Amino acid sequence: MDTKPLVGIIMGSDSDLGVMQKATDVFKEFDISYEVKILSAHRTPEQHGEYSKTAASRGLKVIIAAAGGAAHLPGVTAANTVLPVIGVPIYSKSLNGMDSLLSIVQMPSGVPVATVAIDGAKNAAILAIQIIATGDIDIQKKLVDYKKKMAEESMNKNKSIIA
Numbered sequence: 001m002d003t004k005p006l007v008g009i010i011m012g013s014d015s016d017l018g019v020m021q022k023a024t025d026v027f028k029e030f031d032i033s034y035e036v037k038i039l040s041a042h043r044t045p046e047q048h049g050e051y052s053k054t055a056a057s058r059g060l061k062v063i064i065a066a067a068g069g070a071a072h073l074p075g076v077t078a079a080n081t082v083l084p085v086i087g088v089p090i091y092s093k094s095l096n097g098m099d100s101l102l103s104i105v106q107m108p109s110g111v112p113v114a115t116v117a118i119d120g121a122k123n124a125a126i127l128a129i130q131i132i133a134t135g136d137i138d139i140q141k142k143l144v145d146y147k148k149k150m151a152e153e154s155m156n157k158n159k160s161i162i163a
Contacts, residue, residue: 003033004033004059005033005034005035005058005059005060006032006033006034006059006060006061006062006132007027007032007033007034007035007060007061007062007063007064007125007128007132008034008035008037008051008055008060008062008063008064009023009024009034009035009036009037009063009064009066010036010037010038010039010048010051010063010064010065010066010073010077011036011037011038011039011065011066011067011073011090012038012039012040012041012042012043012066012067012068012073013038013040013068014038015068016066016067016068016090017036019066019088019090019091019119019121020036020064020066020088020121021121022121022122022125023064023088023121023122023124023125023128024036024125025122025125026122026125026126026129027125027129029146030129030139030142030146031142032128032129032132032139035060037051039051039073040073041067041072041073041076041077042072045076048073048076048077048080049076049080052076052077052079052080052081053080053081055081055083056081056082056083060083061083061084061128061131061132062083062084062085062086062128062131062132063077063081063083063084063085063086064085064086064087064088064121064124064125064128065077065085065086065087065088065113066087066088066089066090066121067087067088067089067090067100067103067104068089068090068091068092068097068099068100069092069099069100069103070099070100070103071087071089071090071099071100071101071103071104072103073087074086074087074088074104074113074115075087075103075104075107075111075113077113078107078111078112078113079111084114084128084131085112085113085114086113086114086115086116086124086127086128087104087105087113087114087115087116087124088116088119088120088121088124089101089103089104089105089115089116089117089118089119089120090118090119091118091119096118097118097119098118100118101115101117101118114127129142129143130143
C-alpha cells in the first residue's frame with residue numbers, strides 16, 4: 001500500500017469507528033492508502049478547519065466524513081476544501097439516522113456533499129475509489145475486476161436455489 005494517504009476518513013466521535021471500519025476494509029482490499037481522524041465540527045472546529053483546508057495540499061483526493069445527529073461534519077468539511085466530500089450518515093437511536101441523512105443531503109447550493117445510505121461506509125469507500133480511478137488506470141482495472149467478482153458471486157447464488 002502506498003504510504004501517502006489518498007483518502008481522508010474523518011468522524012466526529014470514536015463511536016463511529018465500527019461503521020467506518022467497512023470503508024477501511026475496502027481500501028485495504030484495493031490497496032488504497034488512507035488516514036483516519038477524529039475531528040468534530042463542534043468540539044474541535046479549529047483542528048477540523050485546518051485539516052479540511054490543507055487536505056488537497058497534503059495529497060488527499062477525497063474525504064469521507066461520517067456524522068450522526070445534526071451531522072454538520074460533512075458540510076463544514078465541504079465548505080473548507082475543494083476536494084470531493086462523501087458524507088456517511090450514522091444511525092442514531094432517536095431518529096434511526098434520518099436526522100443525519102437529511103442534514104447531510106440538504107446542503108446549500110455551491111457546497112455539495114455526495115451522500116450514501118445510513119451507515120453506508122462501504123459504498124462511500126467504493127465511490128471514493130471510483131473518483132480516484134478517473135485518473136488512475138490501475139485502479140480502474142481493479143474496479144472492473146471487483147465488479148466482475150461481485151457479479152459472479154451474485155450469479156453463483158442461483159446454484160443454491162431449490163425449485
